[in-house]
Amino acid sequence: MAQTAANAIISDLRDRIQHLESGVARPKTVLPFGVRELDERLPGGGLAYGAIHEFAGGGAGAVDGAAAAMFAGGIAARTKGKIVWCLARTDLFAPALAQVGLHPDRVIYVEAIREKYVLEACEEALRFGGLGAVVAETVRLPMVISRRLQLAAEGSGTIGLLVRRWRRQTEAGDFGHPATAATRWRISVLPSEPLPVPGVGRARWLAELIRVKAGESADFEIGACDAQGRISFLSDAGDGSDQTSRSVNTG
Template sequence: MSQTLAELRETLRRIEGDGYQRRPSLPFGVSAIDGKLANGGLRLDALHEVAGARPCLGDDASATLFIAGIAARAWGPVLWVVKRRDLFAPGLYQAGLAPHRVLYAEARDDAELLAIMEEGLRHRGLGAVIGEVKRAGLAATRRLQLAAEGGRTIALLLKGHARDGADPLGQPSAALTRWRVKSAPSAPLSFEGVGRARWRLELVRQKGGEPFEMLVEAPDETGRIAVPARLAAGPAPGRGADAEDVARATG
C-alpha cells in the first residue's frame, strides 16, 4: 500500500509540475533570484504585489522602480493606473521603462483603479498592468488574478502604507508573489559621488516556493537588477554583513 501511495504522489507531482512549468514567466536574469522562484521567474499570467518596507518616500520610490524594472522587461505597452499624477517619467526611464511604452490612466479611488486594472488585463494586448492602491481585499485580488490567467499580461499591484500603520501585505491576497523593498546604502565609490542604488529585497510569500531576502542593486537602463558583484563572488574574510547577504542570496 505504501509503495502504491508513493507512486501515486510521484505521478501527481510530475503532472502538477509540468503544468506549472508551462506557464509563461519573466525571469529576472539573476540566478540567485530565479533559482528560488517556483516558476524560474515571475509568472506573466498572474498578479504580483509589491510594497515599500517602511512608510517613507525612499522605500516608496524603491518599490516603484522595482515594478518599473519588471514592466520594462515585459513585452508590449504598459498600462499604469494612478490616483494622482506623481510618477516621475525620467526616473522610470532610468529603470528601463521608456515613456512611449506607458499608457497612464487616472482613477478616482481604489475601487475604480482595480476595475480599470481588470479591464486592462482582459484586453490581452498589454505587456503589463500596474496599479497603486492603499487596500485591496481578497475578492479584488482574486478578480485580478482570474483576469490575468490565460494571457501574457503581468499584473503588478503597488500597495501603499495606510494611515493606520497596517502592514500593506498583511491582508490575505490571491497574488502569486508578494515583495517588500527597502532602500539600502548605495555602492561605495573610489571618488566623490553616489553609486548605484541598492535595496533590501524580500520575497514575503510565493505560491509553490519559499520566501527569501537579499541585497540587490537597482535596475539598470535595461530594467535588470543585479546582485552586488562583491557579494556574488562570495564573502570576503572578516566581512560579517556581506557574508550574511551571500548566505541569504545563495540559500
C-alpha cells in the same frame, strides 16, 4: 482523401480561431530576472505571467515606496508591448521610470479620481490582453478584488504588478493577508554602492520575497534596476566589498 483534407482544414481553422481568441501568444510562461540567485527561488525560474505580483516599500517613508515602484517598473520594462499604469495620485515621476528602462512612449497612464476606479481599470486592462504588463498603485486590496484581478490575469496571460502605497502605517495591515498573489515583495533602500572617488554610486535595495507560491521566502541585497530594467546581485553583500553583478537582459 477528401474527408481527410477537409478535417485538416477544419483543424487548422480551429487552431487559428483559438489563437485569435486567446490574444497574443507568449513564448514564455515566466519572466526571469536573469539572476540565478533570485530565479532559482521562483517556480519556473521567474515571475509568472498570467498572475498577480505585489510590491510594497519596507517602511512608511516615501523613499522605500519609490523604490518599490521602481522595482515594479523595471520588471515591466523587461516585458514586450505597451504598459498600462493605473493610479489615483499624480506624483509618479516619469523620468525615474525611464531610468529603469520604462520609457514614456511605452506607457499608457490611467488616472482615476478614486482608488476603486484604479482597481477597476486594472482589471479591464488585464482582461484586454496583448499588453506587456499592467501596473496599479493601490492602498487596499480586498480579497474579492484580488481574486478578480488574478482571474483576469489568468484569462489573458498578462502579468499584473500591484504597488501598495500607504499614507499611514495602519493602512498596511492587510498586506500579506490575501493569498492570491503569486509573489509578494518588500523593497527597502540600502546605502548606495561605494565609489573609489567622491560621488553617488548605484542605488542598492533590500528585496524581501515574503511570499511565493510553491516556494520559500528569501532576502536579497541587490543593485537597483539599470537602464534596461535589470537588477544585479551583490555577491559580497555581507561585508559591502567587491560587489559583483550577475544580470543579463532577459526581456
